[in-house]
Amino acid sequence: MPVLKCTHCAEYDQINRRVFLSKSLQSAAGLLLGNTLVSLPAWMPRISLADPHVGPRGDTLVCIFLRGGADGLNMVVPHGDDNYYARRPNIGIPRPDDRKATLRTVDLDGFFGLHPALDPLTEIYLAGDLALIHATGSPDETRSHFEAMDLMERGATTNGDYTGWLARHLATLDTGNNSALRAVGVGSMLPASLTGALSATALQSIAEYHLRGRDERVGEMQTILHALYNQNEDMLTAVANQTFAAIDVLSKLDAEHYQPAGRAYPEREFGRAMKMVAQLIKADVGMEVACVDLGGWDTHVAQGSTEGAMARLMAELAAGLRAFYEDIQTHVANVTVVVMSEFGRRLQENGGLGTDHGHGNMMMVLGGGINGSRVYAKWPGLHEEQLDGPGDLAVTTDYRDVLGEIIRKRLNNPQVADVFPGYTVNEVGLAVPRS
Amino acid sequence: MAFSRREFLKLGSLAAVATTATGCSTIGRQIAANDLPETLAVPTAVSTTVAAQTSVAWRLLNRAAYGPRPGDLDRVTKMGAEGWLEEQLHPEQIEDTAVDLMIRGLTLYHMDASQLIEQEPADGARELIGATIVRALYSNRQLYETMVEFWSDHFNIYLRKVKTMPLLKILDDRDVIRPYALGKFGDLLRASVHSPAMLVYLDNVRNNKSHPNENYARELMELHTLGVHAGYTQADVQELARVLTGWTMRHRGRRVGEVVLNREQHDFGEKRFLGHVLPAGRGVEEIEEVIQILLAHPATAEFIATKLVRRFVADEPPASLVSRVADTFRQTDGDIKSMLRVIFLSEEFATAPPKLKRPFTYMISALRALHADLRPARGLGEWLELLGQLPFHWPPPNGYPDVSPAWATNLLPRWNFALALLHNELPGVNVPFDKILTATDTRNSVRLVHLFAQLVLGRPLDTTAAQLLQDYVGTGEVTDSHIQERLRDAIALMIASPAFQWT
Numbered sequence: 025m026p027v028l029k030c031t032h033c034a035e036y037d038q039i040n041r042r043v044f045l046s047k048s049l050q051s052a053a054g055l056l057l058g059n060t061l062v063s064l065p066a067w068m069p070r071i072s073l074a075d076p077h078v079g080p081r082g083d084t085l086v087c088i089f090l091r092g093g094a095d096g097l098n099m100v101v102p103h104g105d106d107n108y109y110a111r112r113p114n115i116g117i118p119r120p121d122d123r124k125a126t127l128r129t130v131d132l133d134g135f136f137g138l139h140p141a142l143d144p145l146t147e148i149y150l151a152g153d154l155a156l157i158h159a160t161g162s163p164d165e166t167r168s169h170f171e172a173m174d175l176m177e178r179g180a181t182t183n184g185d186y187t188g189w190l191a192r193h194l195a196t197l198d199t200g201n202n203s204a205l206r207a208v209g210v211g212s213m214l215p216a217s218l219t220g221a222l223s224a225t226a227l228q229s230i231a232e233y234h235l236r237g238r239d240e241r242v243g244e245m246q247t248i249l250h251a252l253y254n255q256n257e258d259m260l261t262a263v264a265n266q267t268f269a270a271i272d273v274l275s276k277l278d279a280e281h282y283q284p285a286g287r288a289y290p291e292r293e294f295g296r297a298m299k300m301v302a303q304l305i306k307a308d309v310g311m312e313v314a315c316v317d318l319g320g321w322d323t324h325v326a327q328g329s330t331e332g333a334m335a336r337l338m339a340e341l342a343a344g345l346r347a348f349y350e351d352i353q354t355h356v357a358n359v360t361v362v363v364m365s366e367f368g369r370r371l372q373e374n375g376g377l378g379t380d381h382g383h384g385n386m387m388m389v390l391g392g393g394i395n396g397s398r399v400y401a402k403w404p405g406l407h408e409e410q411l412d413g414p415g416d417l418a419v420t421t422d423y424r425d426v427l428g429e430i431i432r433k434r435l436n437n438p439q440v441a442d443v444f445p446g447y448t449v450n451e452v453g454l455a456v457p458r459s
Numbered sequence: 460m461a462f463s464r465r466e467f468l469k470l471g472s473l474a475a476v477a478t479t480a481t482g483c484s485t486i487g488r489q490i491a492a493n494d495l496p497e498t499l500a501v502p503t504a505v506s507t508t509v510a511a512q513t514s515v516a517w518r519l520l521n522r523a524a525y526g527p528r529p530g531d532l533d534r535v536t537k538m539g540a541e542g543w544l545e546e547q548l549h550p551e552q553i554e555d556t557a558v559d560l561m562i563r564g565l566t567l568y569h570m571d572a573s574q575l576i577e578q579e580p581a582d583g584a585r586e587l588i589g590a591t592i593v594r595a596l597y598s599n600r601q602l603y604e605t606m607v608e609f610w611s612d613h614f615n616i617y618l619r620k621v622k623t624m625p626l627l628k629i630l631d632d633r634d635v636i637r638p639y640a641l642g643k644f645g646d647l648l649r650a651s652v653h654s655p656a657m658l659v660y661l662d663n664v665r666n667n668k669s670h671p672n673e674n675y676a677r678e679l680m681e682l683h684t685l686g687v688h689a690g691y692t693q694a695d696v697q698e699l700a701r702v703l704t705g706w707t708m709r710h711r712g713r714r715v716g717e718v719v720l721n722r723e724q725h726d727f728g729e730k731r732f733l734g735h736v737l738p739a740g741r742g743v744e745e746i747e748e749v750i751q752i753l754l755a756h757p758a759t760a761e762f763i764a765t766k767l768v769r770r771f772v773a774d775e776p777p778a779s780l781v782s783r784v785a786d787t788f789r790q791t792d793g794d795i796k797s798m799l800r801v802i803f804l805s806e807e808f809a810t811a812p813p814k815l816k817r818p819f820t821y822m823i824s825a826l827r828a829l830h831a832d833l834r835p836a837r838g839l840g841e842w843l844e845l846l847g848q849l850p851f852h853w854p855p856p857n858g859y860p861d862v863s864p865a866w867a868t869n870l871l872p873r874w875n876f877a878l879a880l881l882h883n884e885l886p887g888v889n890v891p892f893d894k895i896l897t898a899t900d901t902r903n904s905v906r907l908v909h910l911f912a913q914l915v916l917g918r919p920l921d922t923t924a925a926q927l928l929q930d931y932v933g934t935g936e937v938t939d940s941h942i943q944e945r946l947r948d949a950i951a952l953m954i955a956s957p958a959f960q961w962t
Binding site for chain 2: 091092165166167168169170171209212213214219224225226228233235236237238241244245248249251252253255256258259260261263264267271319320322324325326372373374375376378380381413414
């Protein structure tokens, strides 16, 4: 093993790989299994839900969270809105017909276009498998990363329910799937959206997911550990059992010799994560939900324009999504990918050629069951009086309208009201119901 | 290859420091390595209750310190909680020769800003993380080190934000966190406002009057003082950002790294902040005034008290204790020692619910329990990354989580760390198995299972665990290599077991 790894990258380096701490985790995590209480210890909140819907599983949902507040205005560029260019004289992405610029917005529909670094997604968009949503987000107005992420990942607007929206989805849909890998969070921590999920595994590497030691003794040691963790029921018991079950499944996979079907994945953490998710999908291990984080989007300073720090991050996102899309072609009819972030950024660029915390943002939805080739937006406009709060893109489509539709149409779960309590989903029309 | 005169001098001085450094560190390490009790008693009884109630001494050693080393539990039990706490609250009076020598052996850590800024950032990161591990592992000033970790989270700085950050963070560690970790919160806050690393990390070096950057202003309120629910508004964030315009560091010259007000970039207009009118025409005085406003705000006392109680007592901080600690904050002008006395001597602490060890504490407490020896220039960084808590590597500004559920999902790396440790597969780490055996009167495998259980868990094994582990090891002499391998596995299993995860 090498000595201390201290790698240093570009001037504004990645805020990467880590989950921001959410309030959900500040409180106790509960385990949800329909309305069944699994002899929960006293510290766990009791949550009563309606009986789970019993039915076949739908798509595998891959949820990609861009941590830090991604600047959606520079990703899905409203090049048809002059106010965009007025407020972003230095960091704005040139119009598609700007002859002076070497790199320009890739036009999609005459009003919106993709940042050139996201160009690998254009073909997916044209193929009809990518939909973009704009002026979307949550009602949260704090402009605090932690509050905004917390509310978004819990999928709730009120305090008191400390489970994540994905955990509630899993709890309200009984697919008869008992896989230890029904839900996977890539990394050393589970994201807050999975808080409370009974069957969720934090996974860093398939190849290293086993107990160290001499083969002849590992089995014996595992038996002892299992007994020790099941002696007293506590927060770790379910995690330990989940870990043993996941070891059994993953030990049968050969990650080192995995060959992606399409182009190569980018050689960074996000690319490795997407590759692992693809392998799990193709190996049919019963994964219904996978969460992947890509950090580094908190671009207060020097975010760049067509090139620069944020463009590099977008390129990494696009390359990872493109490689994943090619890799899972044989399964694309049964996979939906959602890309989201806690908030967008201020329209006006700041003195450091970056942007401060804003409000409305873009989302991406990718998959075989998506009405793609479209940017879904009730565009609120970017004129001064159309902006929200200190000068931000307003939210005209609640993020739960997007997720709720996917849950019902693509994940086969009709109990959307339990996943987003207190909110009535107003579907956008971007997904095709599974037949 | 041609060297400039300056580079030549730099190399020369580095070589000279390196020579002395090795000497210091080696002696320091030898002192630390020899600090093992001469005899270690083997417990005879097995506990009949499954979850033995842990003592306050044990809890102090696991929450206000990085776990007991052999002999510590007896010592703290004899001293009593209050005696130990008072000793630990005066770190300057605690003998710490071994660590002092090891730290003296560092090179970058002792440089002034202008020298430091010229160094290789990767060396800075290595020294800083290495020093943090060495201090947690060997220092006798254990409470002080846990408070340094607490404040390093509170005033989180991410080493990979910019290339030079490890060098700037060395200054922050040395001149901000460590001098005030047990001092007055106000002094610590003020030092942090003057920290070049913080101003770079939260982008205030790019905050200017034509286009204010809100990042530092927001986190200064949300994370460093008031907390997000204190009732301030977006307008307060923007006004504070204006106050902080031009507050930057010198980027070049002899006084590089010094924090100064760039008057050309400062907004000298009037501001309204948290109900106060800040008159026009002021610069540094205005920044001092907002520090005073933030310190005097009732939400700050509550927020700091809540965080301290959450870290040291319970994920759900008991309101009664938070309120007493917040009162202490207000009565003592934010005296950290006074708040810690209230916390650690409280009934709430004595009866606190279990709390999961964070990964760094898990690793260090395992090394301490077995009196492991750490050679320099090696690292445990990769393992800390797998476990999820490499120091100074949490990107967002809220610091590593301090509640159990956040850390409960990643057990496998903990188990594998324990196995690697016991089989001496960690680079530079040695468990002095023979030395520990020398301090006992037995070579019998079953008795040794119980000895190590006492070292690792601080109490006898319960009957079920005892049976499982004895059966696994088998009966015999530990001189038999087959038995010894299994004994090492069994000790790893104790460290991997739930009993060692909780404090």
